[in-house]
Amino acid sequence: MVTLTTDFGLHDHYVGAMKGVILSVNPEARLVDICHSVQSFDVLDGALTIAQTYHYFPSDTIHVVVVDPGVGSERRPLLVTTEKHIFVAPDNGVLSLVYERETRISVRHITSAHYFLQPVSATFHGRDVFARVAGYLSKGVEVAKFGEEINDYVRFAAPKPKAINERMLRGVVLKVDKFGNVVTNITPNDAAALFGPQAPPFKLMVGSAEVTRMSRSYSEGAPGEPFAILGSMGFLEVAVNRGSAAQVLSAKKGTEVGLILEQALGTAG
Amino acid sequence: MVTLTTDFGLHDHYVGAMKGVILSVNPEARLVDICHSVQSFDVLDGALTIAQTYHYFPSDTIHVVVVDPGVGSERRPLLVTTEKHIFVAPDNGVLSLVYERETRISVRHITSAHYFLQPVSATFHGRDVFARVAGYLSKGVEVAKFGEEINDYVRFAAPKPKAINERMLRGVVLKVDKFGNVVTNITPNDAAALFGPQAPPFKLMVGSAEVTRMSRSYSEGAPGEPFAILGSMGFLEVAVNRGSAAQVLSAKKGTEVGLILEQALGTAG
Amino acid sequence: MVTLTTDFGLHDHYVGAMKGVILSVNPEARLVDICHSVQSFDVLDGALTIAQTYHYFPSDTIHVVVVDPGVGSERRPLLVTTEKHIFVAPDNGVLSLVYERETRISVRHITSAHYFLQPVSATFHGRDVFARVAGYLSKGVEVAKFGEEINDYVRFAAPKPKAINERMLRGVVLKVDKFGNVVTNITPNDAAALFGPQAPPFKLMVGSAEVTRMSRSYSEGAPGEPFAILGSMGFLEVAVNRGSAAQVLSAKKGTEVGLILEQALGTAG
Numbered sequence: 001m002v003t004l005t006t007d008f009g010l011h012d013h014y015v016g017a018m019k020g021v022i023l024s025v026n027p028e029a030r031l032v033d034i035c036h037s038v039q040s041f042d043v044l045d046g047a048l049t050i051a052q053t054y055h056y057f058p059s060d061t062i063h064v065v066v067v068d069p070g071v072g073s074e075r076r077p078l079l080v081t082t083e084k085h086i087f088v089a090p091d092n093g094v095l096s097l098v099y100e101r102e103t104r105i106s107v108r109h110i111t112s113a114h115y116f117l118q119p120v121s122a123t124f125h126g127r128d129v130f131a132r133v134a135g136y137l138s139k140g141v142e143v144a145k146f147g148e149e150i151n152d153y154v155r156f157a158a159p160k161p162k163a164i165n166e167r168m169l170r171g172v173v174l175k176v177d178k179f180g181n182v183v184t185n186i187t188p189n190d191a192a193a194l195f196g197p198q199a200p201p202f203k204l205m206v207g208s209a210e211v212t213r214m215s216r217s218y219s220e221g222a223p224g225e226p227f228a229i230l231g232s233m234g235f236l237e238v239a240v241n242r243g244s245a246a247q248v249l250s251a252k253k254g255t256e257v258g259l260i261l262e263q264a265l266g267t268a269g
Numbered sequence: 270m271v272t273l274t275t276d277f278g279l280h281d282h283y284v285g286a287m288k289g290v291i292l293s294v295n296p297e298a299r300l301v302d303i304c305h306s307v308q309s310f311d312v313l314d315g316a317l318t319i320a321q322t323y324h325y326f327p328s329d330t331i332h333v334v335v336v337d338p339g340v341g342s343e344r345r346p347l348l349v350t351t352e353k354h355i356f357v358a359p360d361n362g363v364l365s366l367v368y369e370r371e372t373r374i375s376v377r378h379i380t381s382a383h384y385f386l387q388p389v390s391a392t393f394h395g396r397d398v399f400a401r402v403a404g405y406l407s408k409g410v411e412v413a414k415f416g417e418e419i420n421d422y423v424r425f426a427a428p429k430p431k432a433i434n435e436r437m438l439r440g441v442v443l444k445v446d447k448f449g450n451v452v453t454n455i456t457p458n459d460a461a462a463l464f465g466p467q468a469p470p471f472k473l474m475v476g477s478a479e480v481t482r483m484s485r486s487y488s489e490g491a492p493g494e495p496f497a498i499l500g501s502m503g504f505l506e507v508a509v510n511r512g513s514a515a516q517v518l519s520a521k522k523g524t525e526v527g528l529i530l531e532q533a534l535g536t537a538g
Numbered sequence: 539m540v541t542l543t544t545d546f547g548l549h550d551h552y553v554g555a556m557k558g559v560i561l562s563v564n565p566e567a568r569l570v571d572i573c574h575s576v577q578s579f580d581v582l583d584g585a586l587t588i589a590q591t592y593h594y595f596p597s598d599t600i601h602v603v604v605v606d607p608g609v610g611s612e613r614r615p616l617l618v619t620t621e622k623h624i625f626v627a628p629d630n631g632v633l634s635l636v637y638e639r640e641t642r643i644s645v646r647h648i649t650s651a652h653y654f655l656q657p658v659s660a661t662f663h664g665r666d667v668f669a670r671v672a673g674y675l676s677k678g679v680e681v682a683k684f685g686e687e688i689n690d691y692v693r694f695a696a697p698k699p700k701a702i703n704e705r706m707l708r709g710v711v712l713k714v715d716k717f718g719n720v721v722t723n724i725t726p727n728d729a730a731a732l733f734g735p736q737a738p739p740f741k742l743m744v745g746s747a748e749v750t751r752m753s754r755s756y757s758e759g760a761p762g763e764p765f766a767i768l769g770s771m772g773f774l775e776v777a778v779n780r781g782s783a784a785q786v787l788s789a790k791k792g793t794e795v796g797l798i799l800e801q802a803l804g805t806a807g
Contacts, residue, residue, distance in 0.1 A: 006625045008716060010574070010713075012716055015571075016573050016587070016591040019572070020595040023595060039782045047780075069757060069780050070757045071757065072757060123756060124770030127594070
């Protein structure tokens with residue numbers, strides 16, 4: 001089984017070419033599209049997408065993750081194995097949240113060019129390198145055959161909220177989803193008190209609005225009224241019942257978020 | 270075989286997470302994407318999408334339909350079997366047009382929580398409930414194991430056109446498709462005369478335009494000229510040859526439609 | 539294995555219906571989506587998409603290509619076989635670039651209506667004709683059973699750049715991809731000198747900009763600076779590092795392109 005996560009979009013032939021290359025190497029490979037609409041060049045968005053999905057797949061799934069603004073430069077192609085999963089991706093940090101989540105990882109620099117589609121273009125390693133390597137991995141070629149282990153791979157920390165004082169937190173909007181839900185980077189670890197059975201009085205400032213109500217489900221809310229909610233990604237979100245919170249709040253990715261509680265945040269850190 | 274129809278869109282990780290969950294339960298499951306771009310929260314749009322497709326699939330296909338604005342509320346998760354197909358969906362009417370089309374249906378309230386992904390989130394039952402149940406169904410778990418039959422499930426009637434008199438009908442635009450074709454809710458049952466071998470003189474008023482010509486194919490029309498046509502969904506459409514009728518007419522979902530014939534409509538009802 | 543390339547988009551039920559029809563004929567068929575976002579009615583865009591992908595797939599893959607503005611008219615449905623691949627498509631030139639690339643082709647007019655879904659609609663041959671025929675082909679039905687060979691099928695030449703003199707070329711933008719890369723119709727055959735190890739001084743005029751730098755990879759460029767590059771499709775592109783060249787240049791499909799070299803172009807023709 002081979003999953004695909006890219007920023008190639010669905011309007012061009014890129015994803016189709018990758019699928020062809022994998023299936024030419026291994027016609028038995030089972031392809032699963034995770035997402036091809038990662039924001040162009042946005043390595044953090046790619047990192048969030050794969051980190052939110054890979055662990056739901058069966059053991060030994062091969063995950064191809066191509067968000068690759070540095071294609072054709074010196075950035076290395078990687079083959080990463082964790083306890084249960086295998087990843088091929090450029091060495092630009094797109095697997096950072098996988099590294100964060102996993103305890104045992106092995107990272108290899110893919111150097112065995114005979115597994116590449118020759119001649120390798122300078123502009124489409126998704127097709128010429130990553131898809132082809134995934135094809136061979138799915139046929140059972142051992143990971144050690146692709147290259148040596150390295151330790152200096154690129155990793156970044158996802159942006160964490162900062163505690164201003166024991167009752168105040170400053171965070172940021174990580175993404176806006178298809179429904180217009182505004183996903184912040186605040187987790188129960190950052191403000192445990194907020195997520196208890198009974199949320200204390202709070203103010204969440206996002207964009208043009210001040211949110212003061214916590215809800216347990218998307219459907220508890222008056223039309224147009226933004227509320228806070230613990231979303232399925234594990235982050236604090238702002239949502240509107242059957243509407244777009246992003247529109248109501250004028251918020252987008254990168255918008256600053258402020259949280260003030262009437263009691264101590266209860267940070268885990 | 271498991272098909273997926275949702276309003277989760279293709280820009281986020283949601284669909285990928287659902288696929289992972291199904292494949293973790295049953296790595297042999299064959300997944301088929303029907304559509305993930307149902308309009309957000311739009312249960313009627315979801316109902317139209319699944320009703321236009323499920324019956325083309327082989328017997329025993331499992332259809333997962335998640336358009337679920339009430340996720341996390343008291344709305345029930347359903348397991349529906351018809352003569353040839355199996356559905357899992359929220360109890361909000363999204364299967365109404367399936368109920369309408371089928372003569373023998375059995376509807377169960379899914380209550381066996383040990384088939385759910387624990388802990389069940391309040392915001393993503395597509396992943397935690399529906400995908401997981403579909404995985405077990407695809408492994409052959411009997412439908413009776415998931416919960417008891419019920420009769421008070423939610424169903425709605427699709428909006429039907431109204432006869433104003435024996436020559437006039439008032440309808441509505443059900444949807445605009447990717448090409449800009451304007452799909453009304455008028456069928457041959459509502460105005461048989463219009464769809465005979467030779468359409469009688471008629472006026473179809475939609476948005477800013479009055480359409481007076483019936484065509485048999487999309488390609489019979491001058492550039493920019495809107496015409497009426499019986500579309501593949503079984504509804505009267507307005508189209509423009511190689512153009513967007515919706516743009517030409519300034520019509521969209523919900524726009525009122527008026528039909529006047531020079532003779533009796535010939536309604537079946 | 540059956541691939542799908544259409545202009546049906548992902549917002550409607552059309553693609554789902556096609557998949558259902560194929561799988562009903564042959565539940566063992568393995569479906570691969572190449573692209574469903576070919577520009578509406580744009581046969582050249584469809585031709586580029588399939589030509590850039592089909593040859594990466596294994597031998598005997600069946601490619602269903604439906605960009606079909608003439609559906610319901612007299613245009614013929616075709617079954618095309620090349621040395622390694624099989625295609626079903628309307629006879630409107632959408633396979634022109636396949637014909638151009640292949641030396642041995644056989645083109646048949648599909649006439650055996652008992653392989654169609656009856657009654658055949660006048661508006662959705664993707665479902666009623668092409669998908670169904672692909673289903674039977676994937677079950678091993680011989681190509682000769684579908685209809686007779688023909689020679690007068692429609693084919694067009696992709697727009698080629700014109701040499702104004704031995705140092706000047708006039709071309710056109712073929713497409714803008716998801717990243718905003720501006721793909722021209724200029725290839726190394728048209729201006730070999732430009733693609734040598736050391737590009738000679740040149741001016742490439744596209745939209746509002748004059749590009750004078752050649753790059754080997756997308757990542758070599760200052761923010762906002764457009765540069766020329768040989769793209770993975772084999773065409774000269776204009777790109778911007780982590781940005782949209784189309785936006786910077788105000789260029790789109792059909793925009794004229796002028797290339798002036800300080801030395802002879804070195805055209806292959």
